[in-house]
Amino acid sequence: MRRFVALVFLLTFSCGGPPQRDALHGREFDPLSLGDELTPGELSRLLEEAKRGERGAPTEPAPEDTTGGERLREVLGWQVQIFATTDYERASAVREEAKTLFGVPVYLRFEPPYYKVRVGECRTRAEAEALRKQAIRLGYTSAFPVRTRIEVPTEGP
Secondary structure (H helix, E strand, O other): HHHHHHHHHHHHOOOOOOOOOOOOOOOOHHHHHOOOOOOOOHHHHHHHHHHHHOOOOOOOOOOOOOOOOEEEEEEEEEEEEEEOOOOHHHHHHHHHHHHHHHHEEEEEEOOEEEEEEEEEEEEHHHHHHHHHHHHHHHHOOOOOOEEEEEEEEEOOO
């Protein structure tokens, strides 16, 4: 019985402690006072750009202009993913290796937490399947087609 009374006493008086006082009692908190330089509008814009992959972690170098002044537009198409890893250095090495093996553009894209190496800019699934078979012959046995946005020349002047 003594142990029970001692246990109740300890639990009652040891868990409570003094009441917590609000340090900001009587004052309102202004998040702009933290010194952040981003306004809510700028933050929203940056988040949208990150979703579209326009900014953020290193993905790939800026493409060289090999179009001779030809204008490009983005359309829904296909690429073949040949490799994915969380290690940027390994993904970069695979991209460089793929550049020497494939006769098509090779891309390194970061989609958290993975760096993905993709090849080609195929307009149809059939073209992507042919490229996938080539990738498998070259040793990329886990290659698969991915529906994504690709750049194609604009039609007309």
